[in-house]
Amino acid sequence: MAPSSQNILSENVPCAPSFKARFDIGVILGDCGIEPTVERYDAAAGAISWPLIDYSSCAPTDDQLAINRWLTRAPLAGKRILHVGAGNSSLASLLADDVDAVVAVTVSVDEWRHAQRLDLPGYTPLLMNKHGETFANAFDAGSFDYIVDNNLSSFACCQKHFERYFAAIAEALAEDGVILTHWFGMQWVLDVGVDDVEPAWLLDEHKLRTIATAFGLRLDRDGDVFFMRHADRSGGS
Numbered sequence: 001m002a003p004s005s006q007n008i009l010s011e012n013v014p015c016a017p018s019f020k021a022r023f024d025i026g027v028i029l030g031d032c033g034i035e036p037t038v039e040r041y042d043a044a045a046g047a048i049s050w051p052l053i054d055y056s057s058c059a060p061t062d063d064q065l066a067i068n069r070w071l072t073r074a075p076l077a078g079k080r081i082l083h084v085g086a087g088n089s090s091l092a093s094l095l096a097d098d099v100d101a102v103v104a105v106t107v108s109v110d111e112w113r114h115a116q117r118l119d120l121p122g123y124t125p126l127l128m129n130k131h132g133e134t135f136a137n138a139f140d141a142g143s144f145d146y147i148v149d150n151n152l153s154s155f156a157c158c159q160k161h162f163e164r165y166f167a168a169i170a171e172a173l174a175e176d177g178v179i180l181t182h183w184f185g186m187q188w189v190l191d192v193g194v195d196d197v198e199p200a201w202l203l204d205e206h207k208l209r210t211i212a213t214a215f216g217l218r219l220d221r222d223g224d225v226f227f228m229r230h231a232d233r234s235g236g237s
Helices: 005-011 039-045 062-072 090-095 109-118 159-172 205-214
Strands: 080-084 101-106 123-127 144-148 173-182 217-222 225-230
Touching: 062 090, 062 144, 062 173, 062 225, 080 090, 080 159, 090 101, 090 109, 101 109, 109 123, 144 159, 159 173, 205 217, 205 225
Parallel strands: 080 101, 080 144, 101 123, 144 173
Antiparallel strands: 173 225, 217 225
16 A cells, blocks of 8 residues: 555655656655665565566566557557566567567566567667666657557656656657557556555546646547657647
């Protein structure tokens, strides 16, 4: 269960006065004061009996399957995909032969090693924290036609580092590109003592639209799959 607002205020570094949030969805902790890394999740992975970080040997989740199905119907020739949260690399296994490249990011060493062993054409797995500075500086502007993250706000340690992540994917999105996420993933947050995950990070359509608008993106949906595009792009989903 996520901690109460009072616990968040008392157990974390208070919001830095210099940080000015770009949107308001009720998050209390503006700046956790700790640089997000891969290593900070090791304790979380060993704290519970079911997979939290490492999904390398698990079947794809329902939300991942739904996103995968949508992508199989999308134009893929010559496209580049960024998959945030590699899991068992189901997306790359399905699409690597049809696209120009798939880059996957994970905080799980086992997911990273599993992805490497697959040796898929054009598939590059990277071990990094999506909220970290390394990720923020990893990709050039407009690098990806599709960016997939079915747990957009998962493990967000504070608003500052989530905003850095979102700014990075908005910048890395091609002019006519699409960011894809899913309702199930938007509803998933968990506190296991590594980051105090606030209830405000449970996203709904209104919160996601608020975030997207702050970064110049427009939000559309098709059932439980949500799409974000640069706001000045015309056309439907």
